Amino acid sequence: xxxxxxxxxxxxxxxxxxxxxxxxxxxxxxxxxxxxxxxxxxxxxxxxxxxxxxxxxxxxxxxxxxxxxxxxxxxxxxxxxxxxxxxxxxxxxxxxxxxxxxxxxxxxxxxxxxxxxxxxxxxxxxxxxxxxxxxxxxxxxxxxxxxxxxxxxxxxxxxxxxxxxxxxxxxxxxxxxxxxxxxxxxxxxxxxxxxxxxxxxxxxxxxxxxxxxxxxxxxxxxxxxxxxxxxxxxxx
Amino acid sequence: xxxxxxxxxxxxxxxxxxxxxxxxxxxxxxxxxxxxxxxxxxxxxxxxxxxxxxxxxxxxxxxxxxxxxxxxxxxxxxxxxxxxxxxxxxxxxxxxxxxxxxxxxxxxxxxxxxxxxxxxxxxxxxxxxxxxxxxxxxxxxxxxxxxxxxxxxxxxxxxxxxxxxxxxxxxxxxxxxxxxxxxxxxxxxxxxxxxxxxxxxxxxxxxxxxxxxxxxxxxxxxxxxxxxxxxxxxxxxxxxxxxxxxxxxxxxxxxxxxxxxxxxxxxxxxxxxxxxxxxxxxxxxxxxxxxxxxxxxxxxxxxxxxxxxxxxxxxxxxxxxxxxxxxxxxxxxxxxxxxxx
Numbered sequence: 001x002x003x004x005x006x007x008x009x010x011x012x013x014x015x016x017x018x019x020x021x022x023x024x025x026x027x028x029x030x031x032x033x034x035x036x037x038x039x040x041x042x043x044x045x046x047x048x049x050x051x052x053x054x055x056x057x058x059x060x061x062x063x064x065x066x067x068x069x070x071x072x073x074x075x076x077x078x079x080x081x082x083x084x085x086x087x088x089x090x091x092x093x094x095x096x097x098x099x100x101x102x103x104x105x106x107x108x109x110x111x112x113x114x115x116x117x118x119x120x121x122x123x124x125x126x127x128x129x130x131x132x133x134x135x136x137x138x139x140x141x142x143x144x145x146x147x148x149x150x151x152x153x154x155x156x157x158x159x160x161x162x163x164x165x166x167x168x169x170x171x172x173x174x175x176x177x178x179x180x181x182x183x184x185x186x187x188x189x190x191x192x193x194x195x196x197x198x199x200x201x202x203x204x205x206x207x208x209x210x211x212x213x214x215x216x217x218x219x220x221x222x223x224x225x226x227x228x229x230x231x232x233x234x235x236x
Numbered sequence: 237x238x239x240x241x242x243x244x245x246x247x248x249x250x251x252x253x254x255x256x257x258x259x260x261x262x263x264x265x266x267x268x269x270x271x272x273x274x275x276x277x278x279x280x281x282x283x284x285x286x287x288x289x290x291x292x293x294x295x296x297x298x299x300x301x302x303x304x305x306x307x308x309x310x311x312x313x314x315x316x317x318x319x320x321x322x323x324x325x326x327x328x329x330x331x332x333x334x335x336x337x338x339x340x341x342x343x344x345x346x347x348x349x350x351x352x353x354x355x356x357x358x359x360x361x362x363x364x365x366x367x368x369x370x371x372x373x374x375x376x377x378x379x380x381x382x383x384x385x386x387x388x389x390x391x392x393x394x395x396x397x398x399x400x401x402x403x404x405x406x407x408x409x410x411x412x413x414x415x416x417x418x419x420x421x422x423x424x425x426x427x428x429x430x431x432x433x434x435x436x437x438x439x440x441x442x443x444x445x446x447x448x449x450x451x452x453x454x455x456x457x458x459x460x461x462x463x464x465x466x467x468x469x470x471x472x473x474x475x476x477x478x479x480x481x482x483x484x485x486x487x488x489x490x491x492x493x494x495x496x497x498x499x500x501x502x503x504x505x506x507x508x509x510x511x512x513x514x515x516x517x518x519x520x521x522x523x524x525x526x527x528x529x530x531x532x533x534x535x536x537x538x539x540x541x542x543x544x545x546x547x548x549x550x551x552x553x554x555x556x557x558x559x560x561x562x563x564x565x566x567x568x569x570x571x572x573x574x575x576x577x
Contacts, residue, residue: 051447053443053446053447072446073443073446073447074446074449074450074451074452077446077447077448077449078449082447082448083447085443085444085447089441089443089444091436091437091440091441091444091445092440093436093437093439093440094433094436094437094440098433102430102433102434102437102448103448105449134440149448150448153448153449
């Protein structure tokens with residue numbers, strides 16, 4: 001079966017400075033990829049390039065066989081990729097229900113596995129807070145809302161940046177548990193986080209980025225077998 | 237309905253009472269005040285429509301436009317240039333025509349200006365507005381800088397039956413009131429619709445809205461054109477009221493004045509700009525009769541209001557009336573997270 005997402009020789013630029021230097025990556029259907037590396041190594045740039053939010057990007061990105069390198073972010077979103085950016089980006093002037101309902105859309109094959117009821121089922125806390133404005137939520141609730149909103153688009157791939165940053169440990173556990181549910185649904189994910197131990201528990205593959213390139217790409221077990229890599233690229 | 241940042245929730249019962257009361261007052265008013273004030277109130281309501289139109293773009297879209305007077309004035313010129321010399325033009329033909337012309341012009345201006353953001357959007361709309369101003373100021377179209385008279389007001393005649401006489405001040409007042417009411421109803425529906433929510437979402441976080449698959453550019457362009465068309469209705473009626481259009485009607489000075497009305501009334505609510513328009517025009521009217529240097533006094537009052545009521549005049553209602561709804565949640569995770577640092 002062809003992979004869901006194929007990235008070849010991706011180079012992304014912010015003005016004259018090059019942030020990605022020929023990244024190659026492939027993500028299978030329903031596969032969960034952990035993306036790790038120090039700050040400034042290009043993790044967020046990679047996610048934003050996939051989403052089409054970096055204007056100057058070269059090389060090739062194919063999603064479900066179709067090239068997306070020249071497409072606009074809204075087209076890419078409609079093709080079945082959902083993005084949960086760092087800082088969440090909850091719409092502050094809309095309440096919880098409005099934030100979720102506005103994103104509702106069937107998936108590309110017409111399935112609607114994710115509905116308002118379903119999101120409330122997996123995030124009961126959002127249900128309790130359903131009438132509250134986006135900015136009246138705690139950081140953890142905003143992250144749940146942001147993930148819930150991404151699910152409402154019934155995507156095939158979710159890009160999750162800094163999944164648990166700044167969240168209380170108990171809330172972070174809920175997010176990790178959520179990733180298991182997402183995987184069980186057959187939705188592929190690329191997750192960026194600092195907590196590489198938790199990532200190793202949930203991910204199928206660990207991808208380490210350094211200086212705008214992929215430094216390692218393999219299973220969590222393979223990464224554990226080479227402790228030098230984490231030491232070099234995460235400073236652990 | 238989409239809540240705007242800083243929106244204060246006056247109790248809905250107070251709102252309903254205020255709405256019914258102002259509707260009753262506005263129905264009775266033209267029969268009890270002198271004709272000068274009937275005319276003044278009509279003018280204030282048309283300015284209110286213009287301010288409401290601008291707020292769709294400024295308050296809900298987060299885009300500060302400085303060319304709305306150009307849409308207002310252009311509609312006036314459409315009426316002036318299509319009015320025959322020997323009688324009144326039909327409102328049923330010229331009003332839709334003015335709306336179509338303005339929609340087309342707004343689509344072009346919007347499509348070009350909306351490629352920019354923030355201060356550059358303001359500059360781009362200012363430039364396009366001034367281009368239209370000079371189109372009528374420096375060419376012979378519509379009498380150049382002298383403006384042009386509309387000798388016969390447009391007629392609302394269906395099959396020989398005259399619905400209203402726009403030359404009659406009281407009739408005109410009720411036409412303006414009706415237009416204002418329809419504008420309010422339309423905008424209330426629009427900002428509460430999925431379209432309104434998406435527009436507000438794009439203002440809150442453009443990148444996020446794009447990542448969810450919303451065509452932000454198209455949404456903003458649609459809002460810009462809708463807003464321009466509402467401004468056109470106000471401009472058309474304004475030209476009909478005074479029977480005269482001049483390039484000043486399109487100038488940036490009027491655009492800026494309407495922006496002041498919007499900010500003064502408060503961009504965080506639907507009716508705020510209407511309150512702002514009526515308050516600003518009423519204030520001018522009172523000050524003119526009291527002071528020689530009334531503009532100076534007006535400026536000082538506006539500065540004071542902006543300092544004292546940063547949420548706009550509609551905040552006054554919230555100050556007197558108890559607030560509705562959401563008490564901050566002091567239980568659950570909000571506290572939990574603070575405890576975790």
